[in-house]
Amino acid sequence: MIKKLLNFFKEYDSKDDKEPRSKKLFGLAALYSTPNEIITAAAKTAEKGYEKFDVYTPYPMHGMDDAMGMDSPKVGYVSFAFGLLGMCLALLMIGWMSGINYTNIIGGKPFFSLPPSIPITFEGTVLLTGIATVIGLIVLFNRMPDINSPLNDTDFMRSVTSDKFGLVIKADDQKFIDADIREFFRSGGAVDIQEIYYRETNLGIKTPLFDKKFLGIVMATAAVTAVVSYITLNIVLYQVVPFDWMWNQARINSQSRSDFFPNKAGMREPVSGTVARGFLPYEYKGMPDSSVKLLSNPLAVSKKVMERGQERFNIYCSPCHGYFGEGDGRMRDQFPKPPSLHNQKVLNWTDGNIFHVITNGQNVMPSYAEQVPVDDRWAIIHYIRSLQRSKNAADEDLTKAK
């Protein structure tokens, strides 16, 4: 597999080598083996008045521009022009948007003014400058990508991209005389001199821009891109909610039917004996009240507990038992009348007994375990005790109260 791939690239690489070369000379190329030789050769070439020549080195070489007698680079003008254009476009855009098309009164400020527009103007300037510099440098000044250069895929190119330094004087230079140049190359220490001929297939064509195949691919790509983006942006995105596979998954909503379970109920009951977190099951559930004598009130009496007990008693117990536990609540004649909580039986009971009645219920009185949490039950019991005490006050209580 890897071998096949390598072979493919090798063959692809040498494809242009096999293309027949014409008789038309592109230029004479010389290879030097040291950087000093190439710099000297470049300087001498410029000195001799050759204009159409170029230097190829495996790495950038300082001083080469000067040696070749090149003018200062022109790309700065392109950058400046496009930077100016970017600035104007940004200002125009903001001016039109906030000054004309969509005027908004914000704190009485002018629709368009310079200070708030600076950031976007700066961005626009920098954006166009950057793009223009890169494109100008590569495409405009270095004429890249030059896929059609006769130098491509020659031994000369292979040498200068690894360890040699090359110089090419083109055949269309006005001073081009074959013998002179060979002599000049040799005197400078050139290790190899090669003639580079144009390829037969692309003779005369600078860049195969209007190649049918190339145009076809560009047009096909444009068409496919347009259609796909149109469908994606206008149809697919409106019909498909992204990432909805968790939303639209096979599941049973609460309270709904399921054919999976024998009883057809979608909701499952907890395994019997399951204890909810933070909940202690009542250990005397369903037992006779004689068994709960040991339960004692864990809450210390305090004003807060008393007030809580009173409040809860008035809410949950008073409807039947009355505000003072005398069995004369508002449910009179609608529900069996409960006995007074001041009878001898309840007076003699432990707190555990009352707790048992609230938690477990007693005869017609239902359990209040669901409505009244454990601590509130004990608070209610404190309150019942105080009610009982108030109805059975002894003489010494009077002195205590003083």
Ligand code: HEC
């Ligand atoms: C729906 C009416 C109703 C409510 C509300 C109610 N009870 Fe009862 N309660 C009764 C009845 C009726 C009885 C008598 C049950 C029986 O026949 O043994 C009773 C009995 C009792 C007894 C035992 C009395 C005895 O002599 O056997 C206590 C203690 C008691 N209730 C406390 C409470 C407390 C505390 C609350 C509030 C959390 C409360 N009850 C809420 C109706 C109610």
